[in-house]
Amino acid sequence: MIVIPIPGEVDARRGILCPMSGTIDIAAVELFVRVAELRSFRAAGDALGVPRSTVSRRVAELESALGTRLFHRTTRQVELTSAGKTYLRACGPAIGTIVEAGRALATSEDTAGRLRVTAPVTLAETLFGEVVAEYLARHPQMQVELVLTDRHVDLVEEKFDLAFRAGTLKDTSVVARELWRGQLRCFASREYLRDRGTPLTPRDLGRHECILFTPHATRGRWTFRSRGRAVEIPVRGRLVVNSIPLVIEAAARGLGIARLPGALVIEGPAANRLVEVLDAYAPPARPLYAVHASGGRVSPAARAFLEIAKTHLERLGGVTAATRDS
Numbered sequence: 001m002i003v004i005p006i007p008g009e010v011d012a013r014r015g016i017l018c019p020m021s022g023t024i025d026i027a028a029v030e031l032f033v034r035v036a037e038l039r040s041f042r043a044a045g046d047a048l049g050v051p052r053s054t055v056s057r058r059v060a061e062l063e064s065a066l067g068t069r070l071f072h073r074t075t076r077q078v079e080l081t082s083a084g085k086t087y088l089r090a091c092g093p094a095i096g097t098i099v100e101a102g103r104a105l106a107t108s109e110d111t112a113g114r115l116r117v118t119a120p121v122t123l124a125e126t127l128f129g130e131v132v133a134e135y136l137a138r139h140p141q142m143q144v145e146l147v148l149t150d151r152h153v154d155l156v157e158e159k160f161d162l163a164f165r166a167g168t169l170k171d172t173s174v175v176a177r178e179l180w181r182g183q184l185r186c187f188a189s190r191e192y193l194r195d196r197g198t199p200l201t202p203r204d205l206g207r208h209e210c211i212l213f214t215p216h217a218t219r220g221r222w223t224f225r226s227r228g229r230a231v232e233i234p235v236r237g238r239l240v241v242n243s244i245p246l247v248i249e250a251a252a253r254g255l256g257i258a259r260l261p262g263a264l265v266i267e268g269p270a271a272n273r274l275v276e277v278l279d280a281y282a283p284p285a286r287p288l289y290a291v292h293a294s295g296g297r298v299s300p301a302a303r304a305f306l307e308i309a310k311t312h313l314e315r316l317g318g319v320t321a322a323t324r325d326s
Helices: 026-038 041-048 052-066 082-111 121-138 190-196 202-207 244-252 262-266 300-315
Strands: 008-010 017-019 071-073 078-080 113-119 142-148 162-166 174-182 184-189 210-213 221-226 229-234 239-241 257-261 274-277 286-293
Touching (some): 026 052, 026 082, 113 121, 113 300, 121 142, 121 244, 121 300, 162 174, 174 262, 174 300, 184 244, 184 262, 202 229, 210 244, 244 257, 244 274, 262 274, 286 300
Parallel strands (some): 113 162
Antiparallel strands (some): 008 017, 162 286, 174 286, 184 274
């Protein structure tokens, strides 16, 4: 809330300063101007998305601060008093200027400047190329600095406007918006399954060649869901890769069984080359969050980036989710 202390106001009848108590709330002045324009408390509330009772209360507080009545109120109409007319002439243009200044700021933030974003390498490889291209095309005055890392960055210390994180969030110092949920599933080529057989349960993976994806490859364990609970199964493989597109290509070439985000395979170019296995044991979907520093606000530029990212995620299938704070 913005308040402006003002020592006095012109008395419309005497042309002199009259004392005021308290401060003037800009939001209350905007409500007063809208009521004066529409001649209705209800219409002003509807226009600004504020309950009629709130409009009436805030205008009454403004009158109290000014020490004079601004409106004659009846059951049928609302009319400006002489003091109200004087006040409207004085503050109406100023309020219009303030509102336009806010709109201009939002526009300038959205269309010019630099947006610094960090995301996991996997996400950028499979999604962010299209997102960034569309964002830059829509906002030619914007510059995007995209830092790809699986490291947990400090948003404030490293000056990032936005970060994307997958899985369970443990950082309570950020505000998170859950954008999407994706499920890890197992895939292999028809040729591989013909030669090595099809695993029927997760434990059968012990007899198979698995393509491991870093940074999780060092654990050598994949999580599945069996009889309503999570189970970890040890896996082995001669190929360890830190690129999802390369994991997909390796699986399509028959080098082993890969565990991949299901939507990327089903909707991707390798869909006809890969077969899903162990689908009955797929683990629960993992959430993907967009996060920003707690206490700050999402700029119009960052919000525009988020909406484009969300649209592309929806095209992959999976589940989109509502906003939540973490």
